[in-house]
Amino acid sequence: MIVIGRGSVQQEECDVMGHMNVRHYVARVADALSWLLLEAGLPVPAQRLAVRDQHIRFLREMAPGTPFTILGGIIGAEAGRLRCFAEIRNSATDQPAATFVTDLGAFDDGPLPALPRAAALKVARPDHAAPRGLGFDPPRALPDRAASRAMGLAEAYRGAVRPHECDADGIMRPDGVIARVWDGVPNLRNRGTGLGVKEEGVGGAALEYRLVHLAPLRAGQLVTVTSGLRALGEKTTTWTHILHDGETGAPVAAAEAVGVAFDLKARKAIPIPPAQRAALEVLLVPGLGL
Template identity: 35%
Template sequence: MIESFLSAVALAECDEMGHMNIQHYAGKAEAAAHVLAALGGPTARGYAQPDQMHLRFHREMLAGDRVRVMSARCDLEDGPARRPRLVHRIENVGTGLLCATAVTSYGDDAAPRAPDGALPDEAAPRSLTAPAPSGLTREEAGAAHLQRTHLSAIAAADCHADAMTIPAFLQRVSRCQSHLWSLVGFGRRQQAEAGLGTATLELRVTRLAPAPPGRALEILTGFTPPTGKALHYRHFGFDAMTGALCFIAEGVGVMMDLSTRRAVVPPIPDTQFA
């Protein structure tokens, strides 16, 4: 692997629990890919956005923690073809421990250059192993009782080459989570009063359409009631003007007791939202 990014966690990158937010793990993986593209030199192909990013979270990062990304290329064998893929290890420099992994998949051999490597066990999908759904329409989402949790305009700063980036989409998904918990009847205020918080364990984002600047993005959210401690949810990002499905974010998380830092069975009341 090669060092592809070195920085520190800013206070503005942290959530209400003081942890670096999910979109910034994705942002650091994308920053590492930009560095790899730049290190490829003037003859390398320009940076291209990944089609999919799969994140696994292992340890929390706090404001002021020093962060390093180590990267390698580990193409996926897809029948007779090979799908370009990068793996990024997001590490805490101070402790030397792995905090997250990001595996990014590309099309048309567009992945930046990096040393060859194998996909480590800690980066392999654990719960999100089935193919991402891709054919959902806005009407089908409404019929399935998915609820609107976000609506905003897409700015040029959200995009690369006139297409919204994965970190920009996850910034919106992060805001959707407050709506999600309110919809299931146990919002952020109730969680705080009970001394509880939430943590994402695994997240997969799939890009399906460009979502260019000047358009509006609408996110509809679905939730699977937990059978144990794990919480499963999906956020579908639609172009509010055309109805095209642009992004899907699938997440697995837990609710935790903030005093013991242990996962608990979420005290979620019965709900019609699913």
């Protein structure tokens, strides 16, 4: 792998749990993938390659001030998609903090541009980056907003795409999409779960994410997120989140996330407390998933 990014975690990139928030992992890797494409022979600016599908594993926390290096390479290309790999490593310990397997391609599923140096960047996905609690097969057809609500999914977010979240062409960056999911998650506690609330020393942390981008989101576009609980383990919850166009109700993106209840002092996962487990069991949606 080659170096495609470098930096350090800033205080404003961290959330109430005291570690780097998921949206900033995504933003940093999006920048790094542009460097990878440049090394592969795609000049800047060039034909747009958007994130179409992405699998993320969070392996270790990154606190404010943590230095990091992003390494990357190209796994392969197939059917108009370029599959890339990126790994964020703590520069002080050389331990991986997060891994990203990302499929890039045009939203119209057109052909990939020529990448004359891609072969020299070929890498294999390491075992620690493999899907664990989530799949990475092509997603199923997703329900529109009305169908999602009928299935029992709850509206977690309702808002709009802001111009500062968009690129030079007015299209929302990938970190804006995952930010919408994260922004809506605390509303789920209003359904009686209390899970992931920063109180009595207990919070929440993500272990794994899968994000599917179906259509570009543009500045000013209205968006909702509906969320449902797919699975419940001893320590983990798996939620499915679907982003819908505010005007038409059509699905435009989706995410799945495996999270844990998190002891904020010991900085480790803990079993889901019995009262919260009972509340969560009521929220399970049969057949839900990407």
